[in-house]
Ligand SMILES: NC(=O)C1=CN([C@@H]2O[C@H](COP(=O)(O)OP(=O)(O)OC[C@H]3O[C@@H](n4cnc5c(N)ncnc54)[C@H](OP(=O)(O)O)[C@@H]3O)[C@@H](O)[C@H]2O)C=CC1
């Protein structure tokens with residue numbers, strides 16, 4: 001690419017789009033924006049895609065599908081696409097944008113025409129579970145239950161406005177029909193053969209997330225200890241800048257990584273009771289969204 005790469009963010013004014021735009025300021029790229037009044041005009045969006053090397057979609061799922069269909073009408077002039085929505089995260093034609101997932105994943109992202117940015121909760125759940133399943137210490141058919149809490153910015157502009165206007169609720173469980181849109185993504189990318197139970201919740205704080213997964217160690221392969229689980233994760237993520245495997249803490253605050261693009265993984269445990277708790281802490285808008293998008297943009301444009 002002779003020129004500075006051109007990026008178009010479809011949904012630039014939304015929560016994820018804004019986060020990406022801020023982070024792009026530090027990169028040698030040109031941002032191609034459209035007149036805000038025409039931001040939902042398919043013709044304007046198609047023209048912007050034609051001008052771009054990379055289109056980053058920060059849209060609701062249906063609008064993302066529409067954007068991908070618009071790009072397809074451009075044939076060879078279509079840009080590469082990074083999609084932040086849920087729409088293509090389990091689509092076999094797309095590369096999953098989790099660079100730390102497997103040794104070859106960063107290379108796959110670097111060359112893929114279409115990359116799906118992982119969801120915030122799946123980033124924690126997949127980040128914890130997959131290396132353990134792949135290493136054979138967590139059976140793929142283990143009855144996994146995932147508890148998670150997110151800051152209210154996870155619900156995008158409408159939820160942010162509701163919390164900032166009405167002040168609450170302080171804490172609520174949701175997705176109680178156990179059909180949350182992230183379950184298929186976690187199921188697939190954690191390499192589980194049994195559908196996990198996923199119980200999300202949201203609190204009255206803007207940014208931050210904890211995903212936690214309790215385990216009965218006697219139901220794992222062999223005489224596995226919490227230290228063994230820690231060692232598998234530490235080996236898998238050795239040398240990674242965005243994912244750190246840390247020692248257990250007595251308490252974890254969900255907001256601690258707000259503003260950071262890193263994720264912290266821990267294995268807590270009671271050796272006496274043969275129980276463990278896996279935890280992932282991240283910023284839902286950082287490694288859970290815009291920070292991960294930046295990792296993928298850098299890889300896709302060869303900026304690393
Ligand atoms: N918030 C989070 O923690 C995370 C969100 N995501 C994903 O990112 C995507 C965007 O979410 P988020 O940024 O939170 O949502 P927001 O509601 O904050 O932003 C969505 C943006 O898309 C715009 N938009 C909606 N429909 C269209 C359309 N047809 N054409 C062009 N623009 C459109 C909206 O404009 P307007 O407001 O004017 O309607 C808004 O600017 C979602 O798919 C979400 O799943 C990913 C990871 C985490």
Ligand SMILES: CC(=O)N[C@@H](CCC(=O)OP(=O)(O)O)C(=O)O
Pocket residue numbers: 084085086118119120121150151152153154155156159182200201202288
């Ligand atoms: C608190 C809250 O509402 N969170 C959102 C998850 C964030 C999201 O929709 O985006 P990603 O799928 O890209 O992570 C939800 O549960 O639908």
